[in-house]
Amino acid sequence: MKLALLGYGKMGKTIERLASEKGHEIVFTKSGSSEEGLLTDADVAIEFSTPEAAVSNIKLCFQQGIPVVSGTTGWLDRYDDIIKLCKARNAAFIYASNFSVGVNLFFDLNEYLAKLMAPWKEYIPEIEEIHHTQKKDAPSGTAITIAEGILKHSEELKNWKLNEQDDRSIVIKAIREGDVKGTHRVDYVSTIDTISIKHEAHTRDGFALGAILAAEWLVNKKGVYSMKDVLGLK
Ligand SMILES: NC(=O)c1ccc[n+]([C@@H]2O[C@H](COP(=O)([O-])OP(=O)(O)OC[C@H]3O[C@@H](n4cnc5c(N)ncnc54)[C@H](O)[C@@H]3O)[C@@H](O)[C@H]2O)c1
Numbered sequence: 001m002k003l004a005l006l007g008y009g010k011m012g013k014t015i016e017r018l019a020s021e022k023g024h025e026i027v028f029t030k031s032g033s034s035e036e037g038l039l040t041d042a043d044v045a046i047e048f049s050t051p052e053a054a055v056s057n058i059k060l061c062f063q064q065g066i067p068v069v070s071g072t073t074g075w076l077d078r079y080d081d082i083i084k085l086c087k088a089r090n091a092a093f094i095y096a097s098n099f100s101v102g103v104n105l106f107f108d109l110n111e112y113l114a115k116l117m118a119p120w121k122e123y124i125p126e127i128e129e130i131h132h133t134q135k136k137d138a139p140s141g142t143a144i145t146i147a148e149g150i151l152k153h154s155e156e157l158k159n160w161k162l163n164e165q166d167d168r169s170i171v172i173k174a175i176r177e178g179d180v181k182g183t184h185r186v187d188y189v190s191t192i193d194t195i196s197i198k199h200e201a202h203t204r205d206g207f208a209l210g211a212i213l214a215a216e217w218l219v220n221k222k223g224v225y226s227m228k229d230v231l232g233l234k
């Protein structure tokens with residue numbers, strides 16, 4: 001598979017290493033807004049850049065007819081526009097807030113637990129995420145997906161809030177420390193006890209391998225997909 005890498009920071013470089021080990025070829029890399037260029041040698045693009053750059057990078061792929069896998073977080077206020085554009089252009093697109101297989105299993109576990117806990121109103125759900133100090137967005141995209149999974153099964157809770165709790169919202173506590181790769185915990189807290197589930201990434205390899213898997217899956221497809229399609233979790 002011939003790959004274009006849009007964004008060549010911590011994730012871009014991890015993807016380059018692991019994709020090369022799998023026998024894929026990197027034919028294009030982009031690490032700034034001034035670089036445009038032709039992606040047409042690539043079978044698929046993998047986009048891990050910045051919240052400000054993601055939308056124009058994805059559009060660049062749609063314009064050049066290259067399927068695109070995007071893992072950049074912090075731009076989702078534009079997600080619906082991108083989906084419309086993808087359909088209008090008959091392009092191919094996968095976004096995931098987290099590409100690791102472990103986190104995608106954790107998303108399902110989170111929804112299972114949310115359904116189980118829904119009748120037990122004395123337990124209040126809370127989310128905590130911890131990441132490295134260079135991270136630009138808060139809360140993490142993964143924490144937002146976790147919150148959405150809980151909201152789907154709750155009658156009382158209507159939204160999430162960063163570092164703030166009230167009767168109708170789930171608090172997401174965002175902590176930035178050292179070089180933490182990504183830790184997410186969901187607690188159901190009552191006065192009597194706490195029930196917790198946690199995912200802790202030890203390296204970035206899981207995110208990168210999941211993105212490569214998604215790219216391999218997306219080649220020669222059209223349409224909008226998710227990691228559930230890639231992993232057969234639907
Ligand atoms: N979905 C997932 O599984 C997952 C996993 C890890 C990180 N992320 C997200 O991926 C993004 C990147 O993470 P990172 O740790 O590699 O960050 P990073 O800061 O190490 O790398 C980002 C790179 O993007 C480059 N860049 C800036 N503008 C650009 C542009 N216009 N076009 C192309 N590249 C540009 C920067 O030069 C930088 O090298 C973040 O949004 C992060 O939250 C998602």
Ligand SMILES: O=C(O)C1=N[C@H](C(=O)O)CCC1
Pocket residue numbers: 073097098131135136139140141142143181182
């Ligand atoms: O390092 C990051 O930045 C990460 N971002 C994603 C998020 O916001 O959820 C995934 C975990 C790592």
